[in-house]
Amino acid sequence: MRNQEIIQPNQNLSEIDPVLAWSAWEPSPQEPWDARRLRHLMRRGGFGAKPSEVQTLANGPVSNAVDALFGKHTAQSSEAFEQESAQIASGVRSGGNIESIAAWWLHRMLHSPSPLIEKMTLFWHGHFATGADKVKDTELMVQQNQLLRVHALGDFRKMVHEVSKDPAMLLYLDSATNRKTHPNENYARELMELFCLGEGNYTEQDVQQLARCFTGWEIRRKSFRFNPYQHDSLTKKLFGIEGIESGEQAIDTVLAHRSMPTFIAGKLVRFFVCDEPNPTSEFLEPLAEEFRKSDFSIEPLVRKILSSKLMLSNWSIGKKVRSPIEFMIESMRSLQMTSNLDRLSKGLEGIGQALFNPPNVKGWDGGRSWINSSTLIGRSNLMVDMLKDPATRFGRGDLDAWLKSQQLSNPDQWLDWLGESLLSVQLDSSDKQRLLSATEKSEVGLDRWRKTLVALSQNPKMHLS
Amino acid sequence: MKRRNFGQLGIGACAGLAIGSGHPGRWLQTLAGELASQEDRWLHSDRILVVIQLTGGNDGLNTVVPYRDELYSKARPKLGIPTSDLIKIGDMGLHPSLKQLDGLLSEHRFMTIQGVGYSAPNRSHFESMDIWHSCHTKKDRTQSGWLGRMISQQGSSSSDSPVIHLGSEPLPLACQEKGVQVPSLASLEQMRLKS
Numbered sequence: 009m010r011n012q013e014i015i016q017p018n019q020n021l022s023e024i025d026p027v028l029a030w031s032a033w034e035p036s037p038q039e040p041w042d043a044r045r046l047r048h049l050m051r052r053g054g055f056g057a058k059p060s061e062v063q064t065l066a067n068g069p070v071s072n073a074v075d076a077l078f079g080k081h082t083a084q085s086s087e088a089f090e091q092e093s094a095q096i097a098s099g100v101r102s103g104g105n106i107e108s109i110a111a112w113w114l115h116r117m118l119h120s121p122s123p124l125i126e127k128m129t130l131f132w133h134g135h136f137a138t139g140a141d142k143v144k145d146t147e148l149m150v151q152q153n154q155l156l157r158v159h160a161l162g163d164f165r166k167m168v169h170e171v172s173k174d175p176a177m178l179l180y181l182d183s184a185t186n187r188k189t190h191p192n193e194n195y196a197r198e199l200m201e202l203f204c205l206g207e208g209n210y211t212e213q214d215v216q217q218l219a220r221c222f223t224g225w226e227i228r229r230k231s232f233r234f235n236p237y238q239h240d241s242l243t244k245k246l247f248g249i250e251g252i253e254s255g256e257q258a259i260d261t262v263l264a265h266r267s268m269p270t271f272i273a274g275k276l277v278r279f280f281v282c283d284e285p286n287p288t289s290e291f292l293e294p295l296a297e298e299f300r301k302s303d304f305s306i307e308p309l310v311r312k313i314l315s316s317k318l319m320l321s322n323w324s325i326g327k328k329v330r331s332p333i334e335f336m337i338e339s340m341r342s343l344q345m346t347s348n349l350d351r352l353s354k355g356l357e358g359i360g361q362a363l364f365n366p367p368n369v370k371g372w373d374g375g376r377s378w379i380n381s382s383t384l385i386g387r388s389n390l391m392v393d394m395l396k397d398p399a400t401r402f403g404r405g406d407l408d409a410w411l412k413s414q415q416l417s418n419p420d421q422w423l424d425w426l427g428e429s430l431l432s433v434q435l436d437s438s439d440k441q442r443l444l445s446a447t448e449k450s451e452v453g454l455d456r457w458r459k460t461l462v463a464l465s466q467n468p469k470m471h472l473s
Numbered sequence: 474m475k476r477r478n479f480g481q482l483g484i485g486a487c488a489g490l491a492i493g494s495g496h497p498g499r500w501l502q503t504l505a506g507e508l509a510s511q512e513d514r515w516l517h518s519d520r521i522l523v524v525i526q527l528t529g530g531n532d533g534l535n536t537v538v539p540y541r542d543e544l545y546s547k548a549r550p551k552l553g554i555p556t557s558d559l560i561k562i563g564d565m566g567l568h569p570s571l572k573q574l575d576g577l578l579s580e581h582r583f584m585t586i587q588g589v590g591y592s593a594p595n596r597s598h599f600e601s602m603d604i605w606h607s608c609h610t611k612k613d614r615t616q617s618g619w620l621g622r623m624i625s626q627q628g629s630s631s632s633d634s635p636v637i638h639l640g641s642e643p644l645p646l647a648c649q650e651k652g653v654q655v656p657s658l659a660s661l662e663q664m665r666l667k668s
Binding site for chain 2: 197201207208212215358360367370373377378380381382383385386388389392393459462466
């Protein structure tokens with residue numbers, strides 16, 4: 009049976025059979041379901057595993073671990089978490105500064121019992137990228153963030169309809185100047201190029217026609233309003249289809265385009281499975297088929313990707329560069345570390361990932377572009393800053409107590425623990441030698457335990473997922 | 474750095490300015506070829522090529538103004554700059570706020586290249602920027618930029634990179650090429666490793 013086949017780690021994507029790649033992964037003697045694979049899944053589908061999750065989930069079936077990412081069976085902890093999060097939100101909203109809102113979101117990523125929801129919200133934030141610098145209204149940015157969270161795993165078509173009427177998005181893509189006599193093409197273009205279809209699947213005429221459909225879509229008192237006086241009510245033609253009039257009809261027409269399911273599946277694969285290379289549409293077809301079959305519900309598509317052979321085989325381990333958020337939040341979750349999240353959000357901005365301010369409407373490029381000489385040093389420096397911050401706690405206590413609770417009593421053990429918990433690609437003996445000797449000399453500043461974590465942050469393996 | 478802040482620094486600092494929309498390939502290729510052919514000269518001199526990329530929108534027609542062309546007044550019926558306000562260079566005029574360039578112009582140390590584009594443009598901003606940085610009209614999947622390729626072709630005699638990127642954004646595509654490492658420097662402070 010072909011399903012018994014193993015995908016070899018060094019195989020080219022083009023040599024892998026698409027049906028095999030997206031079939032459900034099953035444990036085998038070569039690829040057992042163990043703590044390492046569980047951590048890989050939790051890293052990609054969430055923000056890393058907490059120590060408490062590792063044992064419980066690695067001993068159960070794979071489907072339990074996938075369910076845990078979705079936040080199934082955690083109703084109680086979810087209620088307590090939502091209360092805490094709402095409390096933080098009410099505190100920062102009145103202040104209105106975007107770093108504090110970013111800190112509120114980072115708190116959700118650190119503590120949410122449904123990490124996949126936050127990961128998908130982050131995915132959609134990069135997909136429907138909207139920047140606070142231009143919107144200049146914190147309240148509207150929070151409103152959009154909630155919209156993305158509510159639909160994160162829901163009905164994609166419904167999400168696109170609502171995003172198209174979202175005030176922050178309308179401001180960001182200049183709907184204010186989209187008038188009957190002078191249609192502004194920005195939203196129309198990006199709806200097709202970046203949000204639904206990808207470049208090359210529409211013509212310039214389609215952009216012009218689509219822009220006319222959205223004329224009169226305005227904001228009044230921070231809400232969407234349709235202004236019939238500014239709307240061009242003549243019929244328009246999209247992709248050769250005649251008789252389209254309203255913006256809603258136009259969105260439905262874009263969503264029905266044959267390239268939509270493949271485009272969305274491709275972006276999800278790049279987000280969850282591998283940065284490179286770009287998969288072909290043939291390779292994505294089983295996923296596109298799943299998306300169509302579920303009437304464009306996001307959850308079954310994401311579940312199929314996360315449970316797939318390609319995702320859970322050794323092939324995909326180490327195939328992504330960690331984003332700044334993944335680098336910090338995964339480390340903090342594994343170490344049960346809490347800290348000054350305002351400082352963390354500023355620090356993340358410095359190394360290329362300012363929440364609520366993606367670089368442009370295309371979102372973060374990700375992959376190799378996360379790393380350059382400044383950001384690599386910046387990552388290590390941010391780790392130093394967070395470790396030195398007086399608010400930093402480990403499991404609600406200090407690091408010494410936490411190390412004892414984990415039964416870690418010497419630097420060798422500590423380095424092994426860090427390697428196992430934080431790295432997808434394991435340290436070899438020369439890495440370990442170097443890291444241990446780098447932290448040997450006791451100098452002023454951080455103690456040896458903290459220094460080990462900082463030294464590890466300077467190792468390239470720390471930045472792979 | 475924000476584009477606006479750079480403008481305030483004084484544009485006199487700028488040696489070459491490209492304005493317009495479109496296909497940069499040919500002249501950038503020529504420039505890269507020129508640099509590579511004179512490798513000896515520029516490798517062993519203190520001269521430094523500074524490439525300043527002002528990313529974002531700019532009204533090219535109102536920067537270098539084709540004031541004698543009647544299409545100009547049609548395209549800018551309200552926003553057009555009165556002819557008397559322009560700094561004139563033959564058939565063209567510079568926006569009055571660019572008067573510092575006038576001096577450079579008279580010393581032949583400043584030029585503009587207009588109408589840069591590619592045929593049958595699809596008007597995607599991202600596609601245009603990819604072409605600008607890579608000098609490839611066809612988006613081949615291996616991403617490499619014109620400066621990156623130049624470094625790769627001329628090889629490097631020392632371990633230091635001949636190109637450095639200054640700025641806090643990710644490394645521009647122009648500087649990328651397989652096997653080529655171009656350091657990014659946002660600020661000197663950021664290059665200091667804390668302990």
